[in-house]
Amino acid sequence: MKRRELLKGTAGLATAVGSGSLLWSPYAPAAAHDAYFSGLNDLLKREGPGRPVMLIDTERMNHNIDVLTSSVGPEKTYRVVVKSLPSVGLLENVLRRAKTRSLMVFHQPFLNAIADAFPNADALLGKPMPVRAARTFYRKLGETTFDAANQVQWLIDSRERLLQYQALARELGVRMRVNLEIDVGLHRGGLPEPAALGSVLKVIQGDPEHLSFSGFMGYEPHLTGQKASLDHPAVQDVLGVYRGFLDGARTAGVEVNGLTLNGAGSHTLRIYERDKTMNDLSAGSGVVMPTDFDTFHLSDNLPALFIATPVLKRYDGNPYLPDAPDLMQRLYYIYGGYWKARMVSPAEVGEPIYQSTNQSPITTSRKVDLRVDDYVFLRPTQSEFVMLQFGDLLAVKGGTFTDRWPVFHQTG
Ligand SMILES: Cc1ncc(COP(=O)(O)O)c(C=O)c1O
Incomplete structure (x- = not known):
């Protein structure tokens, strides 16, 4: 009983600190992720391998x-x-x-x-x-x-x-x-x-x-x-x-x-x-449900497959484009990139400056406040080839990793 009260108390403290810090910001940054992707971001920062991974929401x-x-x-x-x-x-x-x-x-x-x-x-x-x-x-x-x-x-x-x-x-x-x-x-x-x-x-x-x-x-x-x-x-x-x-x-x-x-x-x-x-x-x-399958007869199906990859670097401005349009005013570099995939969270990103399979630049408006080591999330456009590029698939359910599933070998 005592332990539960203690946990409740700690959670309350976290909320207070979290909302307080927003008030002190020089501008009001929109959260980079909604509640769903924030949960995955927290999980990956706590327990993820620190590299691009393929997640399946079971x-x-x-x-x-x-x-x-x-x-x-x-x-x-x-x-x-x-x-x-x-x-x-x-x-x-x-x-x-x-x-x-x-x-x-x-x-x-x-x-x-x-x-x-x-x-x-x-x-x-x-x-x-x-x-x-x-x-x-x-x-x-x-x-x-x-x-x-x-x-x-x-x-x-x-x-x-x-x-x-x-x-x-x-x-x-x-x-x-x-x-x-x-x-x-x-x-x-x-x-x-x-x-x-x-x-x-x-x-x-x-x-x-x-x-x-x-x-x-x-x-x-x-x-x-x-x-x-x-x-x-x-x-x-x-x-x-x-x-x-x-x-x-x-x-x-x-x-x-x-x-x-x-x-x-x-x-x-x-x-x-x-x-x-x-x-x-x-x-x-x-x-x-990769994005190519957002089609008429699949409208009741839900996206369940995500690439998650860490932010490696952050620029507060855009050193390439001082007069960048709103969506390109902040520059990040992510781990890997150039997959057959579309960014899903943050929801809005600028046009790619260039593509790299090593470290890809992505841009957002100044309202998106990603930090180094936060994750970004993409939906593959197709599953078959993209799913083979990340090693074991990580199954997630209710905010925890539940399984690791090795993918098939291309030869053998
Ligand atoms: C012969 C055949 N049947 C069914 C499918 C359907 O696969 P999916 O449901 O993954 O689109 C394919 C896909 O290429 C196919 O070639």
Whole structure:
């Protein structure tokens, strides 16, 4: 009881000193950060490593996962995009919260890491890999209960590539599941039309010992800018093409029930809440919300990913521009910089004087009162590459660090 009173008393003293010091200032500086970023700043100054770090707010992340999974609904599979969340520790948390074991993978070293870390996963490739990458995957597959014959869906975009994979499957004496990339309007490759299906399915159906057909992948991010709902003509075009491929498969004698019919990404997933064409919807970035994902269908998602980096130096004026505009009147140098990222706190900064990956100058108005060793906060514009640049991801919740999650290695 006594201890609690003492703590209460100390907190009161801190508040009094804090507000008093504002009165003595020669001008009234706006706090550099709002309450949210002030809390993170205090935490980092107390316990951070003193270098640029990547933070993940897990409460916001969980909110985002819940928004995405409620759009996917109970009848479809939510497939987590690994390249956008490139860390085993992070993925463990996302899979647990989303109650899914389905992943989309875009890089051979990540696929091997998934096979090791998630022996129950279903891994659909998100792009067609050179057959040598598939060969490397099998060579590196260690002691694991992960059953590649049933848990990997290799993405195939042409008959030629399928024949390469078939030859590899025969050489290695393995069976491969094959998912076909279809062009539903993006024009980033894949089978261009249902007429191309016949000759591909024939190869698969003719070699059941080495190949099986697992479904389609039709990605449609070109719908992002349309702010489209399900009945939008551009969406109906995509779904019409998708259904054309399904009809083509049925005509070739394929039983389509049970296939993985994948599509969507964070930008578009919400469009399909009431649709039944696809049964497997992907999203990764919407879990952490880099700025490129501030788009129409993600307006309920919250920014959960931040670069935090210390201020190294401060100038009270701007030695480069004595008559600087308001937003450039104070100059700071931060640790690192030139990331694919936008400053989020302080909220307003001037145009960059120049960019440096070593020590970047940033400018603010005189009202922003950052001190040396304070942190500034940026939101990455995308997650996949930027998240790999800072070492372990630092998970934060309610003003404390809760976890460190190593990121994937680019090779291996
Ligand atoms: C095939 C495919 N599906 C889905 C996605 C969606 O990923 P995200 O949700 O991170 O945008 C991508 C992103 O590039 C993709 O290439």
